[in-house]
Amino acid sequence: MSDSENGRRLHAVDDGLLRRRAAISDLGDALRLLVEHAAATEAPTEELRRAAERIRQAAAPLGERVRGRHDSPTADDMLAGVRLYNPVTGAGSALAPPLEIHSDGDLSIGACTLGLAFEGPPSFAHGGVSAMLLDQMLGYAVGHSGNPGMTVRLDTGYRKPVPLLTPLRLTAQVTGIEGRRVTATGIIAVAAEPGEILVEATGVFVALRAEQARRLFGQAIGRMRQSRAG
Numbered sequence: 001m002s003d004s005e006n007g008r009r010l011h012a013v014d015d016g017l018l019r020r021r022a023a024i025s026d027l028g029d030a031l032r033l034l035v036e037h038a039a040a041t042e043a044p045t046e047e048l049r050r051a052a053e054r055i056r057q058a059a060a061p062l063g064e065r066v067r068g069r070h071d072s073p074t075a076d077d078m079l080a081g082v083r084l085y086n087p088v089t090g091a092g093s094a095l096a097p098p099l100e101i102h103s104d105g106d107l108s109i110g111a112c113t114l115g116l117a118f119e120g121p122p123s124f125a126h127g128g129v130s131a132m133l134l135d136q137m138l139g140y141a142v143g144h145s146g147n148p149g150m151t152v153r154l155d156t157g158y159r160k161p162v163p164l165l166t167p168l169r170l171t172a173q174v175t176g177i178e179g180r181r182v183t184a185t186g187i188i189a190v191a192a193e194p195g196e197i198l199v200e201a202t203g204v205f206v207a208l209r210a211e212q213a214r215r216l217f218g219q220a221i222g223r224m225r226q227s228r229a230g
């Protein structure tokens with residue numbers, strides 16, 4: 001194959017991947033709309049039954065070709081941090097708000113709005129959802145510092161309830177590194193009042209030893225390499 005033919009082939013593969021990622025995001029948007037409407041709806045009972053039937057019909061073709069536990073999604077790039085089904089940030093996940101995170105120097109900054117599907121106490125977010133958002137924020141900050149690790153401890157302080165249907169601002173930063181252990185802290189606030197802390201968390205993350213990474217993720221990484229080579 002000539003260089004230009006090879007270049008065209010690579011370009012076509014990239015275009016295909018980008019189209020697949022865009023389609024996954026589009027499906028994610030549709031699913032999140034469905035989840036939110038399903039949590040908020042007061043439609044008549046018969047409409048709920050009809051919707052359930054139509055949703056089962058729509059889901060069936062998606063279930064015809066599925067990946068196994070150790071197979072990475074083909075549209076993901078784990079090494080580049082592209083995880084489309086991450087339940088907190090993934091554009092393709094029906095469960096994710098999704099939380100959008102970026103960095104400003106050492107500070108990681110996140111934004112999301114939680115719908116009624118995330119309700120715990122009436123009109124406020126479930127406490128487990130706040131912990132989930134903060135685990136992701138702290139994990140992102142830890143990874144951004146160049147010392148990625150897994151959460152071994154997450155302490156969460158709930159000072160005030162987190163309102164639903166209200167833009168939120170989350171921040172996180174690394175506060176200490178001791179050997180394999182990295183500590184990070186983070187908060188959730190309403191975007192319009194970023195100085196008022198609603199929830200705060202401190203997390204401890206541990207970098208995996210090579211042997212631990214192989215034991216926990218070896219199968220998934222091996223299959224990802226295989227599918228890329230094929």
Ligand SMILES: CCCCCCCC(=O)SCCNC(=O)CCNC(=O)[C@H](O)C(C)(C)COP(=O)(O)OP(=O)(O)OC[C@H]1O[C@@H](n2cnc3c(N)ncnc32)[C@H](O)[C@@H]1OP(=O)(O)O
Binds near residue numbers: 143149150179180212
């Ligand atoms: C961008 C991506 C964002 C992702 C964010 C989401 C992150 C996650 O949710 S990860 C998923 C949840 N976490 C897990 O499933 C981890 C489960 N835990 C484990 O598998 C193991 O603890 C593992 C492999 C991480 C470490 O095991 P191991 O190496 O045996 O740990 P161990 O030697 O006991 O401890 C290592 C260090 O951590 C410390 N440590 C361990 N547990 C704790 C704890 N609960 N609190 C404080 N420190 C602890 C130890 O004291 C030790 O410190 P030091 O080296 O200074 O003595």
